[in-house]
Amino acid sequence: MTKDRMTASLALPEIASLHDGALATRLQYVLDHKTKPLGALGRLEALALRIGLVLGREAPALVQPQMLVCAADHGLAARGVSAYPSDVTWQMVENFLAGGAAVSVLARQHGLALTVVDCGVARAIGPRPAVPGTPRLESRRVAAGTADASAGPAMTAAECAQALANGMEVVRGLPGNVLLLGEMGIGNTSVASLLLARLCGLDLNDCTGAGTGLDAAGIERKRAVLQQALDANAGAREPLDALAALGGLEVATLVGAVLEAARLRRVIVVDGFITSAAVLVASRLQPHVLERCVFAHRSGERGHALMLEQMQAEPLLDLGLRLGEGSGAALAWPLLESACRVLREMASFESAGVAGPSAA
Numbered sequence: 001m002t003k004d005r006m007t008a009s010l011a012l013p014e015i016a017s018l019h020d021g022a023l024a025t026r027l028q029y030v031l032d033h034k035t036k037p038l039g040a041l042g043r044l045e046a047l048a049l050r051i052g053l054v055l056g057r058e059a060p061a062l063v064q065p066q067m068l069v070c071a072a073d074h075g076l077a078a079r080g081v082s083a084y085p086s087d088v089t090w091q092m093v094e095n096f097l098a099g100g101a102a103v104s105v106l107a108r109q110h111g112l113a114l115t116v117v118d119c120g121v122a123r124a125i126g127p128r129p130a131v132p133g134t135p136r137l138e139s140r141r142v143a144a145g146t147a148d149a150s151a152g153p154a155m156t157a158a159e160c161a162q163a164l165a166n167g168m169e170v171v172r173g174l175p176g177n178v179l180l181l182g183e184m185g186i187g188n189t190s191v192a193s194l195l196l197a198r199l200c201g202l203d204l205n206d207c208t209g210a211g212t213g214l215d216a217a218g219i220e221r222k223r224a225v226l227q228q229a230l231d232a233n234a235g236a237r238e239p240l241d242a243l244a245a246l247g248g249l250e251v252a253t254l255v256g257a258v259l260e261a262a263r264l265r266r267v268i269v270v271d272g273f274i275t276s277a278a279v280l281v282a283s284r285l286q287p288h289v290l291e292r293c294v295f296a297h298r299s300g301e302r303g304h305a306l307m308l309e310q311m312q313a314e315p316l317l318d319l320g321l322r323l324g325e326g327s328g329a330a331l332a333w334p335l336l337e338s339a340c341r342v343l344r345e346m347a348s349f350e351s352a353g354v355a356g357p358s359a360a
Contacts (some may be wrong), residue, residue, distance in 0.1 A: 064176030072120035072147030074187035106330035120249035167256025182326020209302025251257035254278035296332035
């Protein structure tokens, strides 16, 4: 299925530019007249400006923040592209829901509502009662994982379209004006590497790293398998075709989530390599998606810096993280809150009765 046909069948949302020169001027004026030297809060000021533009307000407030973690398995994992077995996917989903994973701890610390979506975990996650204040499970299973992309398409066009639609529907059901992205799926750094290489025309060697901890020999084996996947799907060049052929069900679900969050004019906080791959695909479909995105960190995973460069994204943090789950997005969250508080609560020179800079 071509990009145009799949896009039409899905009715993907059109994402308009946020360009508003008048609002940008007002926001910059407010920032420039706070009780500080001009630009003294550095990139926090740029972050405040971006959030104000996304939310369309001079005094923005982030309300009911939602952490969305999408999980699925990958046929490629059977080819030894990860240091961990596929069973870890469902085990970690259970860990998320039990509150013991890094993203669970960080979401709890920062008051982020955590929703875990089973997009296609090989072992189905059993339903459980919703308990207020605890992680919530949502089942949006399309299949029990993808096929082996080294032998042909990972998903059918219909499976990919369903995952995209699921992501859009999940976001429509979530409250708030900010969405933090997370993921889980053994083998999904391979998916991100494949999408980066194919959509950006980059050398696969530069896009492929250790993932969950492969040694040098493991990385070489992984690269060989990924090259087979690119060769087996050589005709999949358009964004949605590449996503179906190379991607994962959780990545496709995240693409839908990003598109819908952008349509709803929510701030989108992007975690690491895999969630950035979802944003890359979404931005190739609707470029103005990127205006709504805050990139939380630069991952320690090889290829992520290249992916950020392709999207002209400047991440907030660089801590050598490569865990995924949404952990980096959660760690960056306080910076977004601080940026909004500076706009809303910091005094101006005039209101505080403080002398401004002397005229030259």
